[in-house]
Ligand code: HEM
């Protein structure tokens with residue numbers, strides 16, 4: 112089985128936010144929930160860089176380790192998913208997640224944030240694949256249809272790569288060699304404890 | 310090996326070498342760039358350098374990488390907070406060890422103590438005469454704090470240990486249903502608990518200031534070790550320790566608890582602060598639970614005559630003489646009545 116990962120090539124990302132829009136539309140993500148976002152670092156300075164970030168589907172995922180009700184599971188493809196039926200909205204996964212991925216419908220008023228929502232790698236949730244119940248809670252399940260996440264598919268500059276970790280790392284490494292710079296697969300070290308990274 | 314694979318390997322090696330060089334060069338290049346007043350941030354080609362440089366920026370106080378985001382949520386601007394991994398480790402391992410050792414260790418000590426020492430009896434036997442020890446307000450404050458504390462402890466421990474202890478027994482659906490209720494209870498009972506701690510502070514602080522009798526009491530092991538009955542006022546040194554742990558620990562746990570209840574609203578306005586609050590809340594909770602277990606033991610099973618102080622509010626005169634001799638003198642001796650606080654009546658003493 113492939114080990115699915117995301118990789119954002121910061122030298123290509125132009126902060127067009129197409130990935131964000133595509134994600135929102137594909138899964139009908141409600142207002143206030145941002146499964147994917149584009150962060151610009153060093154804004155307006157030399158070395159400015161934009162990076163599209165969502166759940167990285169970490170190896171030894173921090174969110175899963177701290178969830179008091181143990182509602183996360185990792186699929187055979189290495190995708191980190193969770194059950195909204197089991198989540199109690201405690202917010203712990205947001206404290207542990209290095210990438211700010213978990214989102215909540217409400218701000219913690221008396222700790223009642225509602226069920227956590229995050230990027231599913233377009234792979235749905237524990238319900239049967241592509242059922243209305245699954246769609247309502249987690250959005251569409253493209254992976255079950257043999258498709259990759261919509262964000263990466265939509266990326267006009269192909270900055271955002273999704274797919275088998277080894278293959279996207281190769282693509283990226285080839286780009287780096289060809290253009291002579293870019294050693295930053297942002298977040299890879301923290302997410303995958305892996306050094307294709309920066 | 311195919312030529313394609315060979316090429317990939319060469320690429321990978323070149324890549325690794327390049328990255329290594331960047332890491333080694335990082336501190337040197339950053340400092341010279343800064344020294345020359347050149348653009349304060351490293352050039353685009355040096356991602357690793359850029360990463361390290363950004364981590365030294367004021368927003369990245371704890372090693373976060375913070376940028377700009379078009380979403381109206383300042384938290385979304387943090388691209389990476391690598392210390393999430395540290396929090397993961399702290400919660401998964403450090404906190405659980407501290408909690409397990411403190412609580413199970415205390416249970417072991419109590420059991421051992423019971424086996425060795427047995428129930429501490431009133432040496433002279435019950436006298437059948439009672440003196441008033443705690444009035445209604447005092448008992449209300451005590452039981453308000455105690456009852457909410459027990460529920461808070463159980464529901465709090467459910468957050469820390471439930472997934473290991475209870476979840477395998479009752480299954481995920483039942484565990485989530487119970488945990489939702491536990492969470493609601495934990496959140497709302499925080500308020501009466503805080504009120505109880507404030508009342509306890511106001512009612513008893515003047516009786517809990519350390520003084521010289523405490524040293525003697527502690528030196529004689531409080532009568533727990535050995536069978537001496539060192540003199541004590543209304544509260545002995547052991548009880549003073551419980552008092553101060555409740556008040557100071559209660560304050561710490563209330564502040565961090567409310568931070569957790571209203572996340573990012575006050576004091577802890579970033580993820581790092583929330584991580585810290587979670588860890589402090591948990592560890593102080595475990596230590597308090599351990600200490601209160603000992604307190605519960607000695608107030609009930611462990612000592613004959615102790616419970617009625619908080620039950621009916623009255624204690625047997627012989628019990629009082631053995632454990633709080635100076636306080637009995639104070640209550641029984643009318644010449645010193647002037648120094649009595651309103652709560653300590655001599656009612657029923659003769
Ligand atoms: C003012 C009082 C308190 C407030 C406002 C408060 C609030 C909270 C909140 C919001 C949580 C996070 C979990 C959740 O959302 O349900 C929590 C967890 C916890 N609380 Fe409290 N709490 C209070 C008092 C206590 C007391 C007295 C104890 C111990 C006896 C305690 C022990 C714990 C423990 C052990 C956890 C889990 C910590 C962890 O493993 O991360 N709390 N509390």
Ligand code: SF4
Nearest residue numbers: 166167168169174208
């Ligand atoms: S990015 Fe965050 S939410 Fe996603 S797997 Fe990692 S820790 Fe969990």
Ligand code: SF4
Nearest residue numbers: 178198199201202204
């Ligand atoms: S918010 Fe939900 S998913 Fe996240 S740690 Fe709490 S219970 Fe688990």
